[in-house]
Amino acid sequence: MHYGSIFVETLFGFVTLFILTKVLGKTQIKQLTAFDFISALILGELVGNALYDKEVGILEIGFAVLLWGILMYITEFVTQKYKKSRSLLEGQPSIVIHKGKLQREIMKKGKLDMNQLLHLLRSKDVFTVQEVDYAILETDGTVSVLKKTNFQTPTRKDLQLPLENVELSFMIINDGEIIYDNLTEVGYDEKWLTEELKKQQIFSVQSIFYAEYSKSNGLYVQKA
Template sequence: MVGDLVHYYNIAIELVVSFIALFAITKILGKTLITQITPFDFISAIVLSELVGNALYDSEVGVSSILFALTLWGLLIYITEWITQKFITTRGFLEGKPSILINKGKISFKELKKNHLDLNQLQHLLRSRDVFTMREVEYAILETDGTLNVLKKYIYDTPRRQDKNDVTDKEIYLPLTLISDGEIVWKNLTLLGHSKSWLTLEINKQGYSSVEEVLFGEWLEGEGLYLQGY
């Protein structure tokens, strides 16, 4: 019974000390550790939580060991942040660089590969920014924290400039991806009610000789087929 009380007392002391230490580190290092602006911030947050979590349930680790580990890791983070502020050339390596996934309306296959993204993931990121069709996008920039910022083309910017004098209700359609990574998305093509020969004819009209030459193809009712090559 006494042994259990001592055990819980030690955990309570370690928790309080860890809380104060983590709070102090966060205040010293700034808000970037909380928002995890860079990959390094993300790693730092994970390591700090692991240091505390593992130490709490290791009976051989005392308060002094926890404080030493947190202080040393906090110091390393502080030094790294100081280096990136002092020397601009180190920022790209330590903090990462934003990637332009869509540049002037064109998908950058090179940047997608570099960031280990496929077209489905890009579409998911766009939808999270309330963009449901790629034809609306002029620029899409993947930030170092993994978020996507989108600049729409002028005619699609909010409020819709091409419809500002049109107050009538219009039926809204979801776009259908017909080609992804040079392959036909058969489910959507069947849903649309067309065949491969129709799709081949449509891509030929836009200067492509085969489906394999097309990185991305999307159909939107009322606007037709939108294609981007490699």
């Protein structure tokens, strides 16, 4: 009975947290602020501790998760509705490099040392602060970088080259399975795909690990 109750409560907690994540939106994962991080920890604690507490059942778990979810939703609503609350609840971006100069006081306020800053810059393919004109510490802990003009990558506009249409590649086969939605999106059917695979001497979809299609490059296939 003990293992059965753990199973039921775990399954219930999983489904509840999954629904809560869908309701709150992707920003809870992608733009993880300090407040969001604490919220995730508390949600995990609420469910995790309840699993091994014999006096806590599904109703208690559901109530705790629902209550915390409502509080998080209200917080998100407040930050969207009232702009002045965003700096308090979400924080504000900080300029840590301004016109090529390190802003030491701002770095101290953000608890950011040079080793951490250099690590964040390297994640943006910047290996020296001498290349940076502006660097902004975002609320989720990442750094946005604007390089000095001498170090910026030239664009087609800079080189005065004619514009080209941007094309999106679609995954057609994933681990031996056809992605029919993407196949329809590119305007073809399974019969066309079979013929294209035969041209590459491939006669079984199951033997393909990955395949993608774009108008400019055609069908690219990698076998398993």
